[in-house]
Structure formats: C-alpha cells, structure tokens
Amino acid sequence: MKTTLIIGAFAGIQKATAILLNEEGYNVYAAARKVERITDLRETGIHVLVMMNVTSNLSCSLK
Structure with missing residues (x-):
C-alpha cells in the first residue's frame, strides 16, 4: 500500500487530494x-x- 502525507489538508486542493487518494x-x-x-x-x-x-523545525521533528 502506498502512503502519502498531505500538508494543509483543511481545505481546497489539499483536502480534495487527501480524500481522492484515500478512496x-x-x-x-x-x-x-x-x-x-x-x-x-x-x-x-x-x-x-x-x-x-x-x-517550524520543532513541530516537524520526530521524538
């Protein structure tokens, strides 16, 4: 299964892309x-x- 991360997925093309790829x-x-x-x-x-x-580096870091 392929995996993707959609940033800014709250509206617009990002949200539509997230829904489409999920489907x-x-x-x-x-x-x-x-x-x-x-x-x-x-x-x-x-x-x-x-x-x-x-x-933000802090927001994106894995801990």
Missing part, C-alpha cells in the same frame, strides 16, 4: 496547523496528525 486505496496522513480543522477527515479513514507547522 484510491492510499494510506493517507493529513496535517494542518489547526488540527480541529481536519478532524472531519477521520470519518473517511484518513489519519489525522497532531498540529504540524512545516515552517
């Missing part, structure tokens, strides 16, 4: 600065990550 069988992870804006994606089977700001 196509991808393992989709969605990220946004305000996680409450993407929690609805959980209902579709998309993995919603905790708050992520890709302009």
